[in-house]
Amino acid sequence: MLHEHFLFELGTEELPPTSLKNLAEALLQNVCTLLSKHHLHFEEQAARWFATPRRLAILIPDLAKEQPDRQECVDGPPLKACWAADGSPTAALLGFARKQGVNIDQLQKGTDRIQLTRSIAGQPTRILLPALLEQALADLPIAKRMRWGSRRDEFVRPVHSVSMLHGSELIEGELFGIPSQRTVFGHRFMATGPWTLTHASDYQNTLRSAHVIADFSERRNLIIKQVRDLEAQHQAQAIMPDALLDEVTALVEWPVALTGSFDASFLSVPQEALISTMQGNQKYFPLTDSQGNLLPHFIFISNIKSPEPEWIIAGNERVVRPRLSDAAFFYTQDCRKTLEQHHVANAQVIFQAQLGTVADKADRVRRLAVLIAKQIGADQVRAERAGTLCKADLATLMVQEFPELQGIMGRRYAQVQNEDLEVAEALWEQYLPRFAGDQLPKTVTGQILALAEKLDTLCGIFGVGLIPTGSADPFALRRASLGVLRILMGMSTTLSLDDLINQALQGFQVALDSDTQTRLIEFFVARYRAHYEEQGIAAETLQAVIACEHLLPRPVDRRVQALHKFLQNPALAHLAAADRRVRRLLEGHQHEASEKIDQNLFETDAEHRLYQRIMDLKPQLSSLVAEENYLQALERLADLRAEVDTFFEQVMVLVDHSDLRNNRLGLLKNLHDLLSSVADLSLLGR
Secondary structure, eight states: OOEEEEEEEEEESOOOGGGHHHHHHHHHHHHHHHHHHTTOOOOGGGOEEEEETTEEEEEEEEEESBOOOEEEEEEEEEGGGTBOTTSOBOHHHHHHHHHHTOOGGGOEEOSSEEEEEEEEOOOBHHHHHHHHHHHHHHTSOOSSOBOOTTSOOOBSSOEEEEEEEETTEEOOOEETTEEBOSEEOOOTTTOOOOEEOSSGGGHHHHHHHTTOOOOHHHHHHHHHHHHHHHHHHHTOEEOOOHHHHHHHHTTOSSOEEEEEEOOGGGGGSOHHHHHHHHHHTTOOEEEEOTTSOEEEEEEEEESSOOSOHHHHHHHHHHHHHHHHHHHHHHHHHHTTSOHHHHHGGGGGSEEETTTEEHHHHHHHHHHHHHHHHHHHTOOHHHHHHHHHHTTGGGGSHHHHHOGGGTTHHHHHHHHHTTOOHHHHHHHHHTTOOOSTTOOOOOSHHHHHHHHHHHHHHHHHHHHTTOOOBTTBOTTOHHHHHHHHHHHHHHSSSOOOHHHHHHHHHTTOSSOOOTTHHHHHHHHHHHHHHHHHHTTTOOHHHHHHHHTTSOSOHHHHHHHHHHHHHHTTSTHHHHHHHHHHHHHHHHTTTGGGSOSSOOGGGOOSHHHHHHHHHHHHHHHHHHHHHHTTOHHHHHHHHHTTHHHHHHHHHHOOSSOSOHHHHHHHHHHHHHHHHHHTTTSOGGGSOO
16 A cells, blocks of 8 residues: 555653643644655644553554655756856856756756756655654653653653554654554553554554543543533532643543542631642542532542442542641631731732832732722722732732632632622732633722732833743733733723823832833733734724824724724725825825815815815714714714715815915815824725
């Protein structure tokens, strides 16, 4: 056969579960890219990856047995540089021929360069594969590689076996000093092996016989099904976030779902803490009732099918008990102090070396929150109290043990000490949104505190020069800036981003870079662009709005959404063309345009009609823009088309008579102001 399935498996020590899926996907991508680069045909759409805790594998269907013969054309120096005036070859031509290992008479003249066309015989795939796979493995995104034994090879974990089969043929070669074999290893406890593969396509079935489900998605779906069955038995719902489900899938080769229990007395501890310890430390799926209240049960995934599962259940119940006891102890100890007393410890914790302590940050956030509350007419007392307590829970034992509970425990402890309910909620809402598409703060105080907290971080970190570069963003500034924009877009009051940044900068007692505000505005514009690109809105739509709007997020968003809808209106192209023409005529003549239009200077009906339409539309557009009804404003502008077209057909603007010229320029200035009511339409459809 000219094509056969190709299997590659790397057997290893237990791989890191949080990166297993990414490693397998990257391996398949790397191999497919290299196969294509080496002109080896295969069915790319059907190529698959496999991953378990102890193996990475790929299956490439219908991989060609050898490369096709091909012609390769190599460009040399330009023709004019190849021969001297007397017709003798130049040093450039001789050097190219020597480098390619051919005589000058073997070269050909191309369109503008000398060329060499050579035939290259295809090599057998079995010869190419070992080096190709070595390259694919070297290019994997591994954060930290390790060595083992006496060799200098490096990989994410020690490698124990290598299998490379092309159909039924064993591909000879070695990786990490280990020769390729037909054998693979099964489940560590239930069917170790080795197990022999006769053909690459036997891989999944052979491993299934050895109690290994190699397909990651199949294991994941099996876990979901088993969990759903146990949910039905207990009339409960499992808390099963995707990230935890993927991690659990990466920890097992033969998943068996079981249910364990814990002492109901632990339910007096905030359920967020119990859930966090069960998920984070034990990789369990906690169970809740129909109201979302935690039950004293959990589901865990065993990696072995035991004839006596009660022993496995008992072992897990025994292991989780100290974890829950720790959570109960932390909670009891934390409740002995008020949040204000906890906050005292933040004076000893550095937020950032140049920006002071966490207590300093909280004080800046408190001050900024009060200013924002004053601007929007909100409760300043609540804003100040929320700012005072905003970082207090960071000093609690619970949050120090479970950092992911920041804000959550702040809200809980505030409720325990009878703080205002909106203040308590704000202590959690300050961290919203946490990711793309996450919920926004619902309370006014929460919105204020979230803005103040994020703006303080952005201004401070930018101010000391730690601007995100590439993918590095240790302070999550991109997320914070997008959060600021989303909150401001959703608020009932319009706030200026410029003013907020300026107010936040004034709260710092240390010298910050003088161009911090400018850089931050540029950063926010980039976040605007990313935000709208995710919604399928073109960058030029945003640019057209920003050109006329001074970064007021609420109006910007409403203008962008309206303009995006208006793009489907056929009148847009005519409006954009008219706006460009108006701008060109006004360019260099703005100072000549009359402030007051004199109708007595009109010489044509076209001037009268355009003037009248502008005067009629002005109050209407002004009202629509004030109401943020931007789509209707654009639709009204479309009504100008006939008068504008007639004007440009019949009227010469830049005439020699200065009074006529200035009057017509003034008319166009009024038209330009109308066309720019929502966005700079001249930037569209160019």
